[in-house]
Amino acid sequence: MTGPGREARGGWYVLLALQFVLALCVPFYNTVEPTLGGMPFFYWYQLLMVLVSALLTAIVYFATERKS
């Protein structure tokens, strides 16, 4: 858990921090266009980010679980 192994783990954890940025950049996604199947960007972007975040967490899980 110390030395280079720990640093490699820390690198993956950036993907967790990224989820905060994606979820909280309100001025970026507070728009109607582009719509998707009639759904304003505000709504489909945030729903999409749920899936993206789950994927990112899964990547971090597999990357760090193998190392430890």
Add this chain to the structure above:
Amino acid sequence: MSTVNTTALTVFVLLFCFITWLGFVASRWRRGNLDHLHEWGLGGRRFGTLITWFLIGGDLYTAYTFIAVPALAFGAGAVAFFAVPYTIIVYPILFVVFPRLWNVSHKRGYITSADFVKGRFGNRWLALAVTLAGIVATMPYIALQLVGLQVVIGALGVAGEGWIGDLPLIIAFVILAAFTYSSGLRAPAAIAIVKDALIFITVFAVIVFVPAKLGGYGAIFAAVPPQKLLLAIPGAGTTGAYSTYTTLAVGSALALLLYPHSVTAILSASSGHAVRRNAAMLPAYSFVLGLLALLGFMAIAAGVDKLPEYAGGFKTFKANFAVPALVLQMFPSWFVGVAFAAIGIGALVPAAIMSIAAANLFTRNIYKEFVRPDCSHVQESNMAKWMSLIVKFGALVFILVVDQQYAIQMQLLGGIWIIQTLPAVMFGLYTRWFNSWALLIGWAVGTGLGTWIAATNGFKPMWPLIIQGFGIPGYTALYTLILNIAVAAVLTLLINLFKLAKDTDQTSASDYHAA
């Protein structure tokens, strides 16, 4: 409203009978000695990844959420979608922080977060503060679940004068109390599987069939008034709706995992790895919650609030009636029964876990700590079983004699109260740099100021913070937490500077990692 929907009621009652049976037989599931508190109150810490997924999902995404989030979309519009970023950012926190709590609790036999705080800082008064915050914040949360139940019972057309009108709720409550007492955490874990299956079926039926009837998502969003469709763009000199939205999401996410029922569900997992896996799997529920929020817009597009047959429901339950009215309007009676049972059972699962969690806290951190330090494990476990009944009874009385509006306000206060335990619990998992008395004073300042701000703002969760003429309105819980941390940090520096006090730590660094 006045006539009973017989088919729907029959389906509803049958599903309730099924989960009642399930709740009782659950005591024999992965059998353990229920005279031990970690068996009754934590299911023996034996739930694997999948059961934990059902349990935490059933626990965090409550009946009240399914009613209130769409109701907020129906009434206030886009701001209701804060539930989506909120449930996105809660999982990185779960992934990083809470396996540490699982590991140290497993090694040291902790059952509550207050157990951990006591062990980590050796200060029973700080542990008592965490305990009181947990119990007091949980009570109105249980009451809100019963509100969810009340709404669907009302929508089924069951009504009466005086105590007869409250009878269905009392029956549901007795069922809940009985199986929780006899089976402990195993009951909600088993029932959560049924609840989630029903919720997923209901949500997918709604998001497929309702838009088809209303002319597609384009038509639904076209029916939403423009001022509700997006967050208002902030004017000059304020961050307006943007900071409101983000602070609500961040504050709610930080508070959620500190609630006793969250900790109980997390600690009942069989390993820290199961907790980490769940951080990647639980967003499935967040996706469903996002879709559910859209039900509020579907209710606007269907115009259910303007139909005379639902006028009574809206009068009694206000915007909370939007989802039941939409389901009644769009679906055949048997499916109404399924959907309402999903919400009703969705109330019982979290209510059971919350009452168990509050009972664990009372028993471990008040009864055993201050009243009977020498109690046997049988006495401890019996005390928790009785306490779970008392907690639920308190919530029932609350909801029957007090206006619903107060439960909602208490819940907003609950978030402000529980978030003040963050420095002791979450920071404590990483460092014991903070002095325990400094943490206690920080907690008291945050709790006191938060309560005062909310009380003087008519119990609205928002604080119109203004710094040098620039407005940053936001969630009171988050702002008072920042003050709490600042007070704790400054006092710790002073205490260390003058070497006034030193804490004893029962845990060691290796306790926080997997064996």
